[in-house]
Amino acid sequence: MNPGTNGARLPSGSRSRPVSSSSVPQKLVSAPVARLEGRVRAPGDKSISHRALMFGAVTVGETTIEGLLEGEDILSSAAALRLLGADVVRLGDGAWRVRGVGVGGFREPPDVLDMGNSGTSARLLSGLIASHAFTSFMTGDASLRRRPMLRVIEPLSRMGARFVSRDGGRLPMAVTGAPTMMPIEYRLPVASAQVKSAILLAGLNTPGETTVIEPEPTRDHTERMLEGFSAAVRTRALDDGARAITIVGQPELAGNRHIVVPGDPSSAAFAVVAAAVRPGSDVTVENVGINPTRAGLYETLREMGAALSFENRRVMGGETVADLRIRGGALKGIDVPPDRAPSMIDEYPVLAVAAAVAEGTTRMQGVAELRAKESDRLASVAAGLQANGVRFEIGADYLHVQGGAVPGGGLVATHLDHRIAMSFLVLGLAAQSPVAVDDGSPINTSFPGFADMMNDLGAKITNA
Ligand SMILES: O=C(O)C1=C[C@@H](OP(=O)(O)O)[C@@H](O)[C@H](O)C1
């Protein structure tokens, strides 16, 4: 059986998808290889794909999308938007069409909104439905049901929506929207593009101006794409270095847009790190988004000594993309500045793999937010390093990894976390003995075809 395609489910027509918790665990193993070589294309950007579907759904008219990521997280958003009344149709490979209902036009969903494994779906959709005067019920898989929702419940409640959740603000929860929302000015207590986006999306259907202040810049795809739909969004720098993003509530978004989704830098990261840690490798990942709010890993790898170049830079649908060429060689450990975290928040697990192979110690600081992802990523990474003979030191908000020769040979628990699965499969190709992961099925949430792509480059990832 081919591990890259097994388990990837594509939607047909308007059927809603089965819950992802029914996925069958799939043990995978990655064997050491000498070098990687070739040109590949990263799958569509997950953040941009969610937004393309959601913003298309609140537009009057037709949005067409090219290069949409067809991972399970995006299918969760698509299924929820259908339940809310949007017409979301897959036309072909990565080509989708959304006929929207207009701002404020959702209907009461006839079933529970199952967000599967996807925090982005849960939080952004909470913002979108908060301004609709009906009650929705939202849940997710065992991983998502552990993740914090108070961070959106709190600001959206201030705007007028009501929530009933499990203890500590966990899913499942019921959301009752307010027919007329109140605009707020809200300073983000954690650097989170999901929270920022939830508030801005609620603000879209709120009279007046809603402002989010972010102390550190987070990914700005929401702002860019809303502007592409002619929404009135302003960003200004504040004296203390923070930035304020203001949206003006409005009755309609301009329709009939065509969105081209660039490749996902967070997915490209796996091939890039894999090549970086195998001397003699020469890999190009084409068509990768290099928006500066996403590119922190690439800056970090360069500081570690990686031979990485951005070729053929161009602008695609408001986002800069490039072909990333990486040649393998020696890496050295560095201190990763904490203020870089938002621009590489999903890349720390695979950075830890590069750090395990590099010479010296890599210190990742100010990364407590990793504990709120699909798994507690600091703990999951630490356990995976431990199982494979890599030395490290862990604290509440830091991880220091001691690099060198990696014994490997371990079995890593992925805890329903796609990035833990993919990162440790990358470690296997640079270790002395194969590395196994107990369950690779979550990879389908963000990167169906991961194993095929890696194997095309020379990796040896197989079913165990
Ligand atoms: O807005 C987005 O699309 C995302 C924001 C980040 O989450 P946070 O906002 O919780 O940091 C990131 O980890 C996630 O993969 C996608």
Ligand SMILES: C=C(OP(=O)(O)O)C(=O)O
């Ligand atoms: C954290 C992630 O996604 P989400 O929050 O959407 O589940 C991720 O993809 O690493």
